[in-house]
Amino acid sequence: MSDLGNSKPRLSVGYIVSLPHSGSTILGYNLSEHPDVVFLGEVGYALADLASSQALGGTPLYCSCQQPVDQCAFWSGVVRRLPECRDQDSGYRVVVDEFLSLYGTAKTLIDSNKTVEPARFLCSMDNLRVRCIHTVRDVRGAAVSEARRKAKRHPNRPQWLTATQASFQWMRKNLRNERSFSTLATAEFHTTSYEKICSQTAGEIEAIWRFLGLTPRSYVGDESLQNSHLLSGNRLASSGRSRVPVYDERWRKTLIWWPSMFLFPILPLLNRRWVYS
Numbered sequence: 197m198s199d200l201g202n203s204k205p206r207l208s209v210g211y212i213v214s215l216p217h218s219g220s221t222i223l224g225y226n227l228s229e230h231p232d233v234v235f236l237g238e239v240g241y242a243l244a245d246l247a248s249s250q251a252l253g254g255t256p257l258y259c260s261c262q263q264p265v266d267q268c269a270f271w272s273g274v275v276r277r278l279p280e281c282r283d284q285d286s287g288y289r290v291v292v293d294e295f296l297s298l299y300g301t302a303k304t305l306i307d308s309n310k311t312v313e314p315a316r317f318l319c320s321m322d323n324l325r326v327r328c329i330h331t332v333r334d335v336r337g338a339a340v341s342e343a344r345r346k347a348k349r350h351p352n353r354p355q356w357l358t359a360t361q362a363s364f365q366w367m368r369k370n371l372r373n374e375r376s377f378s379t380l381a382t383a384e385f386h387t388t389s390y391e392k393i394c395s396q397t398a399g400e401i402e403a404i405w406r407f408l409g410l411t412p413r414s415y416v417g418d419e420s421l422q423n424s425h426l427l428s429g430n431r432l433a434s435s436g437r438s439r440v441p442v443y444d445e446r447w448r449k450t451l452i453w454w455p456s457m458f459l460f461p462i463l464p465l466l467n468r469r470w471v472y473s
């Protein structure tokens with residue numbers, strides 16, 4: 197690990213917490229349009245994928261920079277040090293170390309790891325300044341999207357039932373994330389939503405850049421400006437991902453989310469608080 201004391205500049209980390217399929221990847225890509233941002237995707241999962249692909253000796257992973265992992269400017273350094281990555285914490289140390297050796301503290305690292313736990317470890321590192329971004333998706337969109345995905349595997353299961361269960365999980369997990377923030381050793385939080393990112397993209401991305409302490413600039417939505425090293429299973433997956441916000445409006449064409457609103461009357465209140473306030 198780099199020997200940076202408290203008196204020296206700290207590496208700025210933007211840590212995205214969200215439920216799956218809530219726009220955290222799109223958010224990370226679009227934040228990386230800023231020249232002082234590098235988006236690494238879900239760092240914890242990337243480390244686990246690297247370890248298993250090395251152990252299995254299979255096809256090399258590809259990076260969103262369009263290089264195989266062993267030729268990627270960022271991850272190739274981590275691959276060389278994989279034996280040091282014995283668990284998630286030691287893996288994160290190697291990632292931070294490699295990031296500092298490549299970019300110093302001039303760039304902000306964006307991790308869309310989703311869960312709060314790795315942020316707890318990052319907050320404990322003296323050479324980092326961690327700011328958390330909580331992204332929530334409209335409960336109706338989240339529930340319908342989950343019901344549609346599960347219907348492919350369980351076509352006979354009523355979709356309203358899956359949507360109701362998904363709505364309950366949306367409430368439980370977002371409340372848990374919110375509570376976990378109070379136990380983190382950082383007081384810096386920003387709440388956004390998939391809806392804001394899609395409908396007010398420039399304003400929201402620029403607000404998060406300000407929150408991250410970055411030099412103000414105008415968001416233009418140009419994918420070619422994005423600077424990301426996000427691992428994917430193969431070259432096609434690494435090149436085929438959408439990197440601009442496009443709103444998934446399928447929930448407007450169905451009522452399968454309705455029963456959850458009757459069963460859990462607090463849902464509309466939480467939805468308004470997290471997504472639209």
Ligand SMILES: [Zn+2]
Pocket residue numbers: 259260261262263268269270271424425426
């Ligand atoms: Zn790369």
